[in-house]
Amino acid sequence: MIKYILKRLMYILLALFVIVTATFFLLRLAPGNPFASERNFPPQIEEKLNETYGLNNPWYIQYKDYLIDAATFNFGESMKYKARSTNDMIAEGFPVSLTLGIEAMLLAIGFGVLIGVVAALYHNRWPDYLATTFAVLGISVPSFILAGLMQYFLAYKLELFPISGWKGFSYSILPALAIAFSHMGFIAKLTRSSMLEQNNSDYVKMARAKGIGKWTVVFRHTLRNALLPVITYLGPLTAGVVTGSFIVEQIFAVPGLGKHFVQSITNRDYTVVMGTTVFYAIILLFAVFIVDILYSVIDPRIKLKGAKK
Amino acid sequence: MIKNKKFLLLTVLAVFSLVLAACGFGGDKSDNSSSSDGKKDSGSKTKELNLAIPSEPPSLHPGLAEDTTSSAILINVFEGLTVSDADGKPTPGIAEDWEISDDKKTYTFKLRDAKWSNGDPVVAGDFEYAWKWALNPENLSAYASIFYPIKGAKDYHNGGSADGVGIKAEDDKTLVVTLENPTPYFLELTGFKTYLPINPKVTEANEEWYADAGENYVTNGPYKLSEWKHSDSIVLTKNEDYWDAANVDVDTVNIAMIEKEPTVATNFKSGSLDYIGKPFQTVDLNVIDEFKKDGSLKIKDEASIYWYKFNTKDKIMSNANIRKALTLAIDRQTLIDNVTKGEQKPATGMVPPAIPSFTEDRGYFKDNDVDGAKAALEAGMKELGIKDPKDIKVNISYNTSEGHAAIAQYIQEEWSKKLGISSELDNSEWQVYIDKLKTGDYQIGRMGWVADYLDAYTFLEMFDTAKNGNNQTGWENAQYKELLDKAVAEVDEAKRLEYLKQAEAIGMTEFPVAPIYYYTNLSVVKDGIENLNPNPTGDIHLKDVKMK
Numbered sequence: 002m003i004k005y006i007l008k009r010l011m012y013i014l015l016a017l018f019v020i021v022t023a024t025f026f027l028l029r030l031a032p033g034n035p036f037a038s039e040r041n042f043p044p045q046i047e048e049k050l051n052e053t054y055g056l057n058n059p060w061y062i063q064y065k066d067y068l069i070d071a072a073t074f075n076f077g078e079s080m081k082y083k084a085r086s087t088n089d090m091i092a093e094g095f096p097v098s099l100t101l102g103i104e105a106m107l108l109a110i111g112f113g114v115l116i117g118v119v120a121a122l123y124h125n126r127w128p129d130y131l132a133t134t135f136a137v138l139g140i141s142v143p144s145f146i147l148a149g150l151m152q153y154f155l156a157y158k159l160e161l162f163p164i165s166g167w168k169g170f171s172y173s174i175l176p177a178l179a180i181a182f183s184h185m186g187f188i189a190k191l192t193r194s195s196m197l198e199q200n201n202s203d204y205v206k207m208a209r210a211k212g213i214g215k216w217t218v219v220f221r222h223t224l225r226n227a228l229l230p231v232i233t234y235l236g237p238l239t240a241g242v243v244t245g246s247f248i249v250e251q252i253f254a255v256p257g258l259g260k261h262f263v264q265s266i267t268n269r270d271y272t273v274v275m276g277t278t279v280f281y282a283i284i285l286l287f288a289v290f291i292v293d294i295l296y297s298v299i300d301p302r303i304k305l306k307g308a309k310k
Numbered sequence: 311m312i313k314n315k316k317f318l319l320l321t322v323l324a325v326f327s328l329v330l331a332a333c334g335f336g337g338d339k340s341d342n343s344s345s346s347d348g349k350k351d352s353g354s355k356t357k358e359l360n361l362a363i364p365s366e367p368p369s370l371h372p373g374l375a376e377d378t379t380s381s382a383i384l385i386n387v388f389e390g391l392t393v394s395d396a397d398g399k400p401t402p403g404i405a406e407d408w409e410i411s412d413d414k415k416t417y418t419f420k421l422r423d424a425k426w427s428n429g430d431p432v433v434a435g436d437f438e439y440a441w442k443w444a445l446n447p448e449n450l451s452a453y454a455s456i457f458y459p460i461k462g463a464k465d466y467h468n469g470g471s472a473d474g475v476g477i478k479a480e481d482d483k484t485l486v487v488t489l490e491n492p493t494p495y496f497l498e499l500t501g502f503k504t505y506l507p508i509n510p511k512v513t514e515a516n517e518e519w520y521a522d523a524g525e526n527y528v529t530n531g532p533y534k535l536s537e538w539k540h541s542d543s544i545v546l547t548k549n550e551d552y553w554d555a556a557n558v559d560v561d562t563v564n565i566a567m568i569e570k571e572p573t574v575a576t577n578f579k580s581g582s583l584d585y586i587g588k589p590f591q592t593v594d595l596n597v598i599d600e601f602k603k604d605g606s607l608k609i610k611d612e613a614s615i616y617w618y619k620f621n622t623k624d625k626i627m628s629n630a631n632i633r634k635a636l637t638l639a640i641d642r643q644t645l646i647d648n649v650t651k652g653e654q655k656p657a658t659g660m661v662p663p664a665i666p667s668f669t670e671d672r673g674y675f676k677d678n679d680v681d682g683a684k685a686a687l688e689a690g691m692k693e694l695g696i697k698d699p700k701d702i703k704v705n706i707s708y709n710t711s712e713g714h715a716a717i718a719q720y721i722q723e724e725w726s727k728k729l730g731i732s733s734e735l736d737n738s739e740w741q742v743y744i745d746k747l748k749t750g751d752y753q754i755g756r757m758g759w760v761a762d763y764l765d766a767y768t769f770l771e772m773f774d775t776a777k778n779g780n781n782q783t784g785w786e787n788a789q790y791k792e793l794l795d796k797a798v799a800e801v802d803e804a805k806r807l808e809y810l811k812q813a814e815a816i817g818m819t820e821f822p823v824a825p826i827y828y829y830t831n832l833s834v835v836k837d838g839i840e841n842l843n844p845n846p847t848g849d850i851h852l853k854d855v856k857m858k
Contacts, residue, residue: 084521267741
């Protein structure tokens with residue numbers, strides 16, 4: 002187990018290095034520069050700006066500086082937002098995105114599993130059709146459309162929720178729902194099919210033969226095994242809710258990190274692009290890593306193998 | 311056993327997430343009188359105004375700000391020597407009075423008794439300090455060139471000495487400014503964001519004083535920056551120490567950062583916002599008709615222009631007749647009625663009619679002059695040795711935006727239908743687009759220009775030489791340059807205007823640009839609020855706003 006963890010940590014470091022390097026070179030190859038503005042700078046000021054941010058140096062010096070910055074988690078000041086450090090932006094934006102992400106994940110997993118279980122229990126009866134329709138809708142309606150619709154009907158017309166902003170729990174419900182909905186559909190479908198598979202297995206038939214109630218079988222036996230594919234999905238789900246919330250955050254004016262992640266690229270705000278990329282890469286790599294460990298906790302048959310073949 | 315472990319793990323995870331969830335709202339203190347849905351509490355005594363801006367202001371430092379969002383806030387928390395009124399005309403601000411020398415090159419400002427928000431008196435030296443701070447090339451002020459009318463300013467900014475700069479605090483109450491040339495719009499400049507003062511003591515003590523609201527953020531305007539939640543919201547509160555505080559009606563201004571225009575519109579309709587329009591967030595195109603129908607949409611002329619620039623270094627675009635043909639062939643009114651829909655005015659000159667003394671139609675060409683366009687095309691093709699208009703292929707570049715794309719498609723159709731010229735559309739994102747224009751990697755490209763001050767010079771000056779970084783067309787004309795130079799040196803106002811108009815006429819004979827339309831500002835205001843209306847340069851001074 003320890004060997005496995007160490008090996009995985011090595012892979013994570015390697016993956017981070019590749020991501021960090023690729024981001025650096027892709028960004029330098031992309032056309033446009035961070036100081037381009039409609040009103041022209043006098044050339045000597047543009048020169049000084051480049052000097053201040055080290056953009057005059059040859060690429061290998063810039064690359065070296067950047068690797069050191071990345072290793073020490075010091076990404077410097079934003080090139081667009083004056084006197085704002087990338088670290089500050091991450092520190093302020095990430096807790097917001099994380100809150101929204103966790104809320105969305107809890108909603109997606111909670112309702113997704115519930116809907117999946119109901120569908121499987123009432124296989125080929127109306128609750129199954131209803132749940133499947135709901136799941137398919139969830140997967141196929143893009144989150145920004147849903148966000149717009151919920152904002153208009155639930156917040157504006159029915160006044161059940163605030164329209165936008167981030168001042169308290171009530172402000173997080175609609176954006177979290179909008180992010181959760183498609184994942185919810187996916188989890189429901191996963192749970193349903195894997196539950197159906199379990200229902201035909203011998204141990205479930207045995208449990209039923211013993212006269213154990215329908216729901217008791219579900220909670221005591223089937224669900225634990227049926228959740229395995231859902232656990233596998235947790236990695237991509239984390240990635241989806243943490244980074245994919247950008248548009249929903251925009252629609253609901255949520256001051257999250259997603260905005261900086263995307264806009265810094267269009268602004269060619271090199272320092273922020275680098276900082277947010279490295280930060281997200283770490284989060285996502287660790288999310289996948291933790292999911293793998295969770296896997297073995299939930300199903301002891303799965304052994305985490307280390308260096309041995 | 312395993313089951314217990316699992317439960318333990320899940321419980322820990324659940325508690326952890328709840329704690330994190332609670333952290334996420336760390337900034338949430340019920341410290342304002344807004345109710346949970348953002349609506350104003352009708353029972354409160356203070357007068358609150360709710361506005362929205364599209365993004366975090368990139369810089370709330372007068373010397374560093376270069377965008378309209380930052381400027382919209384800066385001009386309300388600081389006050390310059392002058393303040394522009396509803397028509398854009400300069401009125402006394404921190405300067406109570408001023409004298410202008412006969413040669414119109416020396417301005418002597420007399421300052422009133424005013425205080426900084428930390429209790430320091432506002433003195434002439436603060437202005438000298440702030441302006442020279444921006445001119446110091448080390449400080450990387452993007453807008454420092456706005457000081458160039460001042461004697462020695464350009465030289466200092468380009469690496470020369472600060473000694474020769476014509477800004478001098480004679481004493482605490484007197485500021486003497488010497489200009490290079492008579493500059494009739496100088497009093498408008500002294501109200502501009504870059505000309506706002508900064509407190510030397512605060513700046514010297516902490517270089518990053520402007521990064522956050524708090525005791526370091528010392529201002530001298532009608533409002534104080536009392537709260538700044540980055541990427542989320544800004545709160546301005548009335549500055550009781552402001553010299554004219556008695557006439558400031560609104561106590562608190564809540565400014566939310568909302569990027570999406572439809573969200574802004576929905577917030578306005580629900581009552582949580584009091585105003586949409588420049589210089590804050592703009593009205594969503596999709597709801598314009600709705601606001602028009604209920605009579606709440608206000609349309610006001612603006613001193614700005616939307617034009618297509620021609621790269622005259624390009625073989626085809628180097629021909630003035632071809633440029634003329636392309637300019638004349640566009641039916642601007644139809645474009646405005648069906649595409650832009652903001653009741654903009656068709657542009658047939660380089661200077662918008664919102665500029666005083668340029669309000670009359672100078673009649674350089676007729677909108678949608680198809681015959682004129684065909685004749686010019688004919689002449690141009692002869693000069694270039696082209697037989698068939700089909701052999702002319704042009705490229706229209708624009709930066710990513712639905713509006714720019716729609717305009718480009720319309721114009722593409724116009725040129726094809728009326729002149730038989732085929733064109734391709736070339737879309738790129740802003741940062742790339744600007745680079746393309748600067749390096750001349752384009753044929754025809756869109757651009758807008760907003761007046762910094764209400765004078766024709768701001769629109770004409772950029773084409774003085776091909777080297778001017780804002781020109782981008784590669785076009786220059788000795789006579790045009792000579793007329794601009796004459797205008798700059800001229801003391802007689804009428805003569806100066808005449809030179810500027812003659813220069814514009816040359817521009818509209820050679821067409822380095824195809825003017826498309828003069829912008830308008832569209833806005834909606836909640837009932838019961840007065841004077842919440844931008845002036846022609848797009849500024850709103852919140853101190854003038856009155857609420858019932």
